[in-house]
Amino acid sequence: MKKFTVLELLSLELKEHNDLDLKCIAGRKGLARKIEVPNVNRPGLALSGFFESFAYNRIQIFGRGEHAYLKKLEKEKKSENIKKIFTFDIPCAIFTHNLMPTKDFLDAAEEAGCAVLQTSLPSANFTARILRVLNDIFAAREVVHGVLIEVFGIGVLLTGESGVGKSETALELIERGHRLVADDAVEIRCVGGNYLMGMGANKMLGHHMEIRGLGIINITHLFGVGSIRDEKRIELVVNLEIWDSNKQYDRLGAQKKTKEILGVRLPCVDIPIKPGRNIPILIETAAMNERLKQLGVHSSREFNEQVMRWLESENVRNIYFHNNSI
Structure with missing residues (x-):
């Protein structure tokens, strides 16, 4: 499996429908982390405290729903799940819609040395683009x-x-x-x-x-x-x-x-x-x-079928004339 870093993801020269419009807003020490899986994850369940089957080895995408939940956690002063997310070796976190992470999130990312990226693209559009880019990078x-x-x-x-x-x-x-x-x-x-x-x-x-x-x-x-x-x-x-x-x-x-x-x-x-x-x-x-x-047009197959039809018709004629001549 090919490995490349978050920094290489940022450095990709992509054009038009593949442009990811990414920039790093925190955790620059984590730019050297490797991306090893050509897939992404929305960590909504992890933010709520459910970490079973947490796909930590994928790029973590934070959209409007996750961002709203982060603000709720900050308001309630509950940062335990945020800190626990960064105990996993996640490649990076990406916020769509130009959303700015909460202070608790940024502090936890800096402490863990995990890069936090930001894009202006909507979540659905960005997910489709990055999956296309990752599939191309990891293709055999x-x-x-x-x-x-x-x-x-x-x-x-x-x-x-x-x-x-x-x-x-x-x-x-x-x-x-x-x-x-x-x-x-x-x-x-x-x-x-x-x-x-x-x-x-x-x-x-x-x-x-x-x-x-x-x-x-x-x-x-x-x-x-x-x-x-x-x-x-x-x-x-x-x-x-x-x-x-x-x-x-x-x-x-x-x-x-x-x-x-x-x-x-x-x-x-x-x-x-x-x-x-x-x-x-x-x-x-x-x-x-x-x-x-x-x-759906096969010239050789059609030729063979025509030959077989001709042979069958020829055999029928021969049998017919042979029987009538007796």
Whole structure:
């Protein structure tokens, strides 16, 4: 399980719908504490004195309800439960709606060395955002050698041995109007345990490609910002390999081949390379065919069904004419 600190959470450069708008208002000594669980907890029961099954190892979220109860405890001069909360090794406490904790709460947090953060976001909105961010941070990751490109809206991962022509093929696809996501090293993360997102493993390199004979080229400068994107869901794996005359390649598309990455199975096609074959147009066709399958249209299955219907009708005719000729 990946571990990162509260300080790293504060330092995340998030944009638009992922922005957490966090700031530290107390307990700065606790910024070094580690967040080890990608989940949050509302400690209402703990404030009332019920600590059985207290999810102390999660980020504690204090909304308007918890804040109102803290004010009630301060008014009644009951701070025992607040102090007991901080006897647990909680990662941090976050107050939404720009709410300011009570003095008892701040004193207990400072004494325990636990960071107290504040956000202007409403509780529901903030919870949805931070869960999305935590799931992304804690997602299983793997770096693979290949090229990720968006073809007709389908994220296509090109794999194959070094020097087989993945980058050159991707360059031709970009020239034909498709978009590059990553070249050479693709970082793949599993989101929600059921689909894969891919992006460049090295952000410093940006959207550059290494083309043998040309060197490093900048796709953004050559083809414009419309030819790139930062990340893309991977929906198809295309494995490029040198043509092997001794290998039997699938000619009907009836064989359903898959490739497993981070526990997720993706449809995979092998495209043999030899002089005269137009590989980019084959990849375009594979991407369009995958989109059709997602819409419930299976060309190879329909072809097989038509062949079977033809064979059945042919057999019926033969039996009919054979019986009438007797």
